[in-house]
Amino acid sequence: MIENGENIQVEVRKYQKPIKILHVDDDEDFLKITKMYLEKHTNRLFDLHTTTDSLKVESMIEKYHYDIILSDYDMPEMDGLTLLKTLRRTQDIPFIILTGKGREEIVIQALNLGVNYYLQKNHDFKTLFTELSHYIQQIVETKQKENEIEKLSLVVEQSSASIVVTDINTKIEYVNRKFSEVTGYIPIEVLGKDVSILKSGLTPHETYKSLWKALLAGKEWEGIFLNKKKKDELFWVQSRISPLRNTKGETTHYISTHEDITQRMEMERELTKIQDQNKAMLNAIPDLIFYMSKEGRILSYKGSQNDLLTDSPDILGKLVNEVLDKEAAAKIMFYNQKALQSGEMQCYEDVIKMRDGQLRYYEARVIPSGKDTVLRIVRNISDWKFAKKELEQANILLKEKHSQFEQILNAATPLKVVSNEFIITHVNDDYCSLFQVKKEEIIGKNCFDEAIPQCFTNKCPLKSSDKSSFKQGSNLKSSVETFMKVSPYYNLNGEINGYIESFES
Structure with a gap:
């Protein structure tokens, strides 16, 4: 793993499995001595198998999967070089040859066949087994490192993040599988190319300036790029880039991990848009809005200082009893608790x-929001209250006027009320008595169609084109000696709203 951008540290496993070794030699005594020495004089666990028959080696390898093959050179069934040659066709197991012969041509042949180490038996046992132990240790350590590197390679290759390794000139030397999945580039298309192949031109210049300032100082950098895929599709990545150093402390490469955050960025952008819309809608609402905890603490609010009814310049984070009088705060807390419960x-x-x-x-409307918070929406209804009060007073006055009007209409004089459209809207009892009609028979009818008496039809002052001639009242005598007086009545704007006809016998 990468730590502080300075080096790569591989964690070595603490538990070490026994090293499986197959020792092949036609000398059984030497097999026993070797096993005894390795088990007694080394601090490593060995699982040492032995055989005097070199023809059984392949089947034993297939069964036990040995880590190291230790073989004598001179054996009757198959010598060590032939065994090595046979195994190298299908196996890559570390191979050590022990021989009592030190001919140069044998050594060269063994090396050409891929032997790992070559030891001569003519040394004293202590020297021989010391060298043997050392070689085994080297093989084991090399194998462990190879295994760890292989595991690290698998981790890198199968990582859920894109991984890119470049040289100090930003030429790409390695990309993993995820990189290809995200960008659409296969490795052969980008290896040796500059990493700027991914640039969209839309990442701010300040981002690159910050990146190189950190890298040139030997530090790790983290930030966001808006990059471009092979098919010119834009995508967002969260990147972490670190310098890699050699044993001299010199930066030789840069390694970067990139997480595709396009979906997250789009969601955040959509969320910001929704928040802006909600904010605009909230600002358009004249109501006061408070978000409070169950203890009465004001977590957030919307409203002007004038509407808040408090002298406190900043109420955010304060308890309601710290900004309002005791009675008002108590009522707020009562309804808050009631809503939560x-x-x-x-x-x-x-x-x-x-x-x-x-x-x-x-x-006020108090809405529970979860278990511990409430949303309070408070509307100033003063204007509505005052308007309602004025309306109630106007209704009272109107009723009084209507009562007075009713009294006038029901006075001991036959009266008929006509609208501007000459529709009969009211007649009193004396009118009905004088002309022997019922109210329901003529109310709603045109006054000229239902003229009483009929002789008024053509002589009615309402027929005149100049209504001003009877604004103060006019008299008309009928053949039955009945006099009709027509007077206009007005609305609040001074306009004629209708006419009142009175009759005298």
């Missing part, structure tokens, strides 16, 4: 007396 919205109205003595009316 019931899980239902609570609505109520409140009135607050201002410093100038005026009353301000509010309607």
Whole structure:
């Protein structure tokens, strides 16, 4: 793994499995001595198998999967070089040859066949086994490193993040499988190319400036790029780039990991858009909005200082009893708790007396939000309250006027009320008595169609094109000696709203 961008550290496993060794020699005594020495004089666990028959080696390897083959050179069935040649066709197991002969041609032949080490038996046993132990140790350590490197390679290759290794001139030397999946480039298309092949031109210049400032200082850098795929499709990556150093401390490569965050960025952008829309809608709402904890702490709010009814310049984070009077705070806490306990919205109205003595009316809706918080939506309904009060007073006055009008209409004089469209809207009892009609028979009818008496039809002052001639009242005598007087009545704008006809016998 990479630590601080300075080097690569491979964790060596603490538990070491026994090393499986197959010793092949036609000398049984030498087999026993070798096994005894290795088990007694080394600090490593060995699982040492022996055989005097070199023809059995392949089947034993297939069964036990040995880590090392230790073989004598001179054996009757198959000599060590022939065995090595046979195994190298299918196996790559480390191979050590022990021989009592030190001819140069044998050594060269063994090396050409791929032997790992070559030891002569004519040394004293102590020297021989010391060298043998050393060679075995080297083989084991090399194998372990190869295994760890292989595991590390698998981790890198199968990583869920794209991994890129470049030289100090940013030429690509390695990309993993995920890189190809994300970008669409196969390794052969990018190896040797500059990493700028991924540049979209849309990443801010400051990002690259920050990157190189960190890398040239030998530090790790982390940031976001807007890159371009092989097919020119844009994608976002969260990147971490580190310098790699050799044993002299010199930077030789850069290794970078890139996580495709395109979906996350799109979601964040959509979320920001929604938040902006919600903010715009909230700002368009004249209501006060508070987000409170169950303890009454104001977590967030929307509203002007004038509407908040408090002298505190900053109420955020404060308890409601710290910014409002005791009575108002108690009522707020009561409905907050009621909403949390019931899980239902609570609505109520409140009135607050201002410093100038005026009353301000509010309607509050308390909505539970989770187990420990509430949303309070508070609307100033003062204008509505005052308008309602004025309307109620106007209705009272209207009823009084209507009562007075009814009294006038029901006076001991036959009366008929006609609209501007000459529709009969009202007649009193004396009118019905004088002309022997019922109210329901003529109300709603055109006054000229239902003229009573009929002689008024053509002589009615309402037929005149100049209505001003009877604004103060006009008299008309009928053949039955009945006089009709027509007077206009007006609306609040001074316009004629209809006519009142009175009759005298």
